[in-house]
Amino acid sequence: MLRSSTLFIFGRNLAAARISASFHLAKQFSANSKQPILHPSQISSFTCPIKVGFSSPFPFNSRSDRTMASQSNSGSIYDFTIKDAKGNDVNLSDYKGKVLLIVNVASECGLTNSNYTELNQLYEKYKDQGLEILAFPCNQFGAQEPGSNEEILEFACTRFKAEFPIFDKVDVNGDTAAPVYKFLKSSKGSFFGDDIKWNFSKFLIDKNGTVHDRYAPTTSPLSIEKDVKKLLGIA
Incomplete structure (x- = not known):
């Protein structure tokens, strides 16, 4: 003893x-x-406060942002109307019956190259089978998305040939957070609190509009392919 x-x-x-x-x-x-x-509790989810091409000095657990909070029963992802990068209103109910992967993106993060590349690969592979990727630029983490909507679109479409929709730049944390992100965070928290920890946090939504899972910034898009396939009903 x-x-x-x-x-x-x-x-x-x-x-x-x-x-x-x-x-x-x-x-x-x-x-x-x-x-x-x-704070030390954030370190395992934090990543790359530096430019593209450099690696982070911190050790990461790539799935450290896995779900802790229970699914919220109030509201639906389909209740929200958002603006695309050109200022047009988009009702998320248009995506009913689709599997959604919602990601807050940045153009100057150390995770930019790998995430945009793998998001493109995932989208190309499953877009005809019901997957939609919704990208929300955000400048709250290291000011790594400083450009205008037009500049962000140019960057994503020219450098990475991104075909998935990119929406208006938003805040994802704090009082000014976009309502859709307040809903996502209240539906699925993480080990280190509900707030988004860094660029490229990911939420996976099933065909019924339920927030199925949440992934850390360092979780690569291709590593969650099996979860996407499960929600799509692909063996």
């Missing part, structure tokens, strides 16, 4: 030491890069 207690205490102390070390690393990196200092 004494040995078990000793091992338990040692394990807790070791975990605390790792968190402390990670936090000090975050503080040092933040001071050098002028990025906001993160």
Whole structure:
């Protein structure tokens, strides 16, 4: 019994030491890069506060944003009308019967190249079988989506040949968060709270408009292909 207690205490102390070390690393990196200092609980979901082509200094659990909160029973994804990148109103009820992958995107993040590339691959493979990818530019994380809607469209369509719809730039956190994102976050929280942690967080919606799952920024689009196929009814 004494040995078990000793091992338990040692394990807790070791975990605390790792968190402390990670936090000090975050503080040092933040001071050098002028990025906001993160609480240790955010580090495993945080990524790439730097330009394309560089890797993050933090260790990540690619599925650390998996669902904790229960599904909300109030409202539906189909209740919302949003604006596309050209200012036109789009009623999400137009997507009834589709599987939706909703992503907050950025043009200057270290995850931009891999995510846009894999989102394109996923969309090309399953768009004719009922998948729609809805991209929402957001500039709340490291100011990595600074351009206008027109510039964002030009970037996505020219550099990545993106065919999935890109909508009006929005906030996803705080009082100014777009209503659709308030709904998504209330439907599916994460281990580290409801707020979106960084660029390229992902929500997967089933054909009935139910928020099925939520994935961390570092979860690659192709890694959730099996979940997409399941909702599409593909063996």
